[in-house]
Amino acid sequence: MSGRTRGGAARPGVEGLEGRRLLAGSGGLTLTAAGKAAGFALATFATGFPTTNNTGPLGVAFGDAGGVLVAGRDGQVRAFAGDTDGQTIADATAGASFAGNSLAGLAVLGGNIYLAVPNLDGGPGEVVQLNADGTLRRVVVAGLDTPTGLIADAATGTLLVSCLSTGTIDAVDPVAGTATPLITGLARPDGLALAPDGTTLYVADEGTTDGGDVVGFDVATKAQTFLAGPIPTLDGLALGAGNLAGNLFVNTNDGRVVEVNLATKAQTVIASGGSRGDFVAVDPSDGALMVTQSDRILRLSAPAGGGFATDPSLTAIAPATLVEGSGDSSLTVIGGGFQNGSVVRWNGVALPTQFVSASRLIATVPAADIAEEGRAAIGVTNPDGTAAGPLAFTVADAPLSATGLAVVGVAGTPGAVPVASFTDANPRATAADFAATVAWGDGTTTVASIVPLGGNVPGFLVVGDHDYTAAGSYQLVVTIRDDGGATIPTTTTATITASASPPNPNPGTGAGGNPSPVSPIDVVSPAPIVVGPADGPRLLSVERFGYHARPTTLVLNFDSPLAPATATDLANYHIQRLGRFVGPRALVPIAAATYTPGSTSVTLYPSRRLNVHWRYLLTLNGTTSAGLAGPTGLALDGRSTGHPGGNATATITFANLVGFDPPRHTHALAAKTVAHPTPPRPAPRRG
Secondary structure: OOOOOOOOOOOOOOOOOOOOOOOOOOOOOEEOHHHHHHOOEEEEEEEOOOOEOOEOEEEEEEOOOOOEEEEEOOOEEEEEOOOOOOEEHHHEEEEEEOOOOOOOOEEEEOOEEEEEEOOOOOOOEEEEEEOOOOOEEEEEEEEEOOEEEEEEEOOOOEEEEEEOOOOEEEEEEOOOOEEEEEEOOOOOEEEEEEOOOOOEEEEEEOOOOOOOEEEEEEOOOOOEEEEEOOOOOEEEEEEEEEOOOOEEEEEEOOOOEEEEEOOOOOEEEEEEOOOOEEEEEEOOOOOOEEEEEOOEEEEEEOOOOEEEOOOOEEEEEEOOEEEOOOOOEEEEEEEEOOOOOOEEEEOOEEOOEEEEEOOEEEEEEOHHHHOOOEEEEEEEEOOOOOEEEEEEEEEEOOOEEEEEOOEEEEOOOOEEEEEEEEEEOOOOOOHHHEEEEEEOOOOOEEEEEEEEOOOOOOOEEEEEEEOOOOOEEEEEEEEEEEOOOOEEEEEEEEEEEOOOOOOOOOOOOOHHHOOOOEEOOOOOOOOOOOOOOOOOOOEEEEEEEOOOOOOOEEEEEEOOOOOHHHHOOHHHEEEEEEOOOOOEEEEEOEEEEEEOOOOOEEEEEEOOOOOOOOEEEEEEOOOOOOOOEOOOOOEOOOOOOOOOOOOEEEEEOHHHEEEOOOOOOOOOOOOOOOOOOOOOOOOOOOO
């Protein structure tokens, strides 16, 4: 397109925008026989635009919200809420107004909309940024000489703008607000098109001696690589895609649409009889070409299998990272040249993709793809076969959170104790994903075990095994590492006494000689799994440690060793609170069970403190194939009948409290079974 000052006198060396003799009418563009035979179709998007010397709408752009912006010769930006055919100017709302100026090309880059303003009133031209509703947001760069054609180069994040008067193509950095000459020496550059791979820039040069040529340049070297013409009064350009790839389409001021074969340079008129044609734009929703014609905008649809290239590219992904184990997650892919039907790819695999706009796609990443930390390559493929990317994307390691657990023990008595608890933000993490070490504060460091918390409680325990040789207070440092490389340290203390507490003077009883917690009644007594002449292990007593704010620890003493795999299986232990007048209530989760092979005691770590004023029922599984058993496989003798197989139960009350902290040694108490009487009902209140 060309320019004229508002007063009607052309600038020196600049032909007026309306200076050519144009066909009268209001956009009667129709398909030629060649266009019909090729399978093209025409429809009307919108009509009723005001014209000046037969020039009406010029720039067209598609926003993220699905609307369409149109820049007019009358200096007005208009916003259509929908991208449907058959609209009129009455369906649009007014955006920015540039009184006295003709507006020109529109382009979308990174979701932002930009407009070239030639400022034909005599002032310098500029490129501005618009809001989604078409209102003015800011001036990007000023001082340009008659900027008209405007396209986005999403791969470099720049805008390419043709400047009629200076014969240059400038690269505009919308962030820095700078304009740098890219191509020089042209006569009157106007419409622009960029090859999908970003290597070749095509320019509609109106001022050549033969009436107008399409000139191609290598973007990297700036060397001319293509020339086709003459094409009189050429203006807007668009490249074909799909089975139209290798062709260039030209909208002309004399009411034609011309197809140019880039290999043979042969020209085919596919539509004619129109009025004033200016810029074009590819509709990303259907791949059609929006063709301006005097007071209207037409939609030129390509034949089956064809389309118009939109040069897809990627500029950003939001969020920038996802955390492993996040589950199904959404990614917003930002760029340019996307089409309805574009697909986001994760390491080459197509993801479910929602088309939002030419610059925005939303993809769903399945949980399996982000189950572990790592990197992925994100790309986009358009329906016409053009592609963009990849961009590198990071699946971040889930953060760890750890808390140290105080240790109390006796010098010279080795044993395994929890020294820390921790959680991982990845809900799919298992104990095998972690490793831990414990610096015990006495100059020694050992590798610790990781055990999961039980009872559907998320998290893990770090269990260390150590023997302090001297009494004292020690500072422990527990270091936890996951398989993704994340490390978290936590500290705690160990208070070690010189000698063990005196033995219980009444074996088989709790603190102070209270009755033993072992109950002779089974909760469940199905047929035993293993039956033999020898006795299986028997539960002798249950000792409780921890009071008030201290965590609860239960030590289960047996009369003989257990098979370690069954002794540490949390499924073999159940703790339920007992109501005063009702049966057992909900289960109390158990965090861990520890056992030293060859010993006769198991230590249980409930996930929450047991109230010393409440009663609890402990049930030990001896009736399934994975239940508690001795090293030879004889099942737990839960009923103390001399026959393996059967559950053992115990009632845990304040009477079981034998210390504030667990012992650092294991021992067995003599067998003694005492049934617990039912608590008396309270006397009725008198009125």
